[in-house]
Amino acid sequence: MNALTALRDCLTLPRDHSTSTGTDIGPDAVEVGTSTLRVGAGYCACFAVTGYPAEVGLGWLEPLLADPGRIDVAVHVDPIPPEVAAERLRRQLARLESTTRLDAQRGRLTDFTAEAAADDASDLAARLARGETKLFRVGLYITVHARTRQELAKECTRVRARAAGLLLDARPATFRSLQGWTATLPLAVDTLDVRRVMDTDAVAS
Numbered sequence: 647m648n649a650l651t652a653l654r655d656c657l658t659l660p661r662d663h664s665t666s667t668g669t670d671i672g673p674d675a676v677e678v679g680t681s682t683l684r685v686g687a688g689y690c691a692c693f694a695v696t697g698y699p700a701e702v703g704l705g706w707l708e709p710l711l712a713d714p715g716r717i718d719v720a721v722h723v724d725p726i727p728p729e730v731a732a733e734r735l736r737r738q739l740a741r742l743e744s745t746t747r748l749d750a751q752r753g754r755l756t757d758f759t760a761e762a763a764a765d766d767a768s769d770l771a772a773r774l775a776r777g778e779t780k781l782f783r784v785g786l787y788i789t790v791h792a793r794t795r796q797e798l799a800k801e802c803t804r805v806r807a808r809a810a811g812l813l814l815d816a817r818p819a820t821f822r823s824l825q826g827w828t829a830t831l832p833l834a835v836d837t838l839d840v841r842r843v844m845d846t847d848a849v850a851s
Contacts (some may be wrong), residue, residue, distance in 0.1 A: 676827075681820045682798065683827050688791055689798045692826025693806070694840040695786040697815025702851045709812060715790070715801050720830040722785040722841075723849060728774065731781040734843075735771040739764060770845060782849050783841040788816055789830040 673686035682691045699706075711719055726734075742764040749760075773779045790805050792798035802818075809816040819826030825837040 676824070678824050681818050681823055682795070683823050685791075685827070688793050689795055690789050690791045690827060691798055691802050692819040692823050692830065692838075693788045693790070693802075693809075693816040694819055694826065694838055695788070695809070695814050696817050696840060696842075697813070698842060698844075699813035702848060704851050706812065706851055710788075710808060710814075713805065713808060715805065717791065717801075717805060718789040718830040720785075720787045720789075722787075722829070722836040724783045724841075726781040726783060726843065728780065732771065732774055734781075735767055735774065739767045739771060742767060773845075779846045782844055782846075784844045784849060785829070785836050785838065785841045786814075787819075787826060787829045787838055787840075789827055 675684075675686065677684035682689055707719070707721075710717075742760055745760055746764065770779070774781065788805065788809070790798065790801050792801050806816050819838060822838060829836050829838040
């Protein structure tokens with residue numbers, strides 16, 4: 647389902663889903679801009695999280711979910727088949743080990759970041775082989791709402807700062823604002839498709 651189909655489903659609900667006044671649920675119009683949307687009488691901007699903390703604890707998203715402003719947060723989770731996950735980890739591990747060997751042959755200083763990533767990939771591959779974990783494709787999106795453009799700009803700055811405090815890198819869905827908005831509607835459709843691979847422990851947190 648694309649963004650326009652999702653939007654049509656949102657705006658054209660069956661009559662038995664209408665309110666008691668006979669009006670349809672949803673905005674009467676949507677105006678699409680470069681990085682913002684005008685939805686009904688208000689405005690909104692959408693963000694996709696592209697950077698995550700290295701480790702998370704239980705309830706790590708709570709400060710964002712409990713934000714006092716009017717925001718919508720959507721998390722899309724799709725499992726990766728074990729055979730596909732194993733093949734991806736093998737390719738990643740081979741690439742990291744090749745980089746480490748090449749640096750050693752050329753006399754470069756040890757890249758401890760690459761070594762740590764290789765160790766993590768090796769540990770994850772072992773746990774995946776033992777059936778102790780699974781991999782998932784996760785998308786995290788935020789839509790910020792406000793009554794005016796000026797208020798929206800302030801709210802976006804505040805929400806991005808709160809996300810940064812959680813070590814989340816929230817990037818504007820520039821030129822994809824419609825997809826970002828529909829991705830945070832209760833339609834169970836990820837029209838933005840900006841994903842990060844996570845294991846069972848990270849998803850469960």
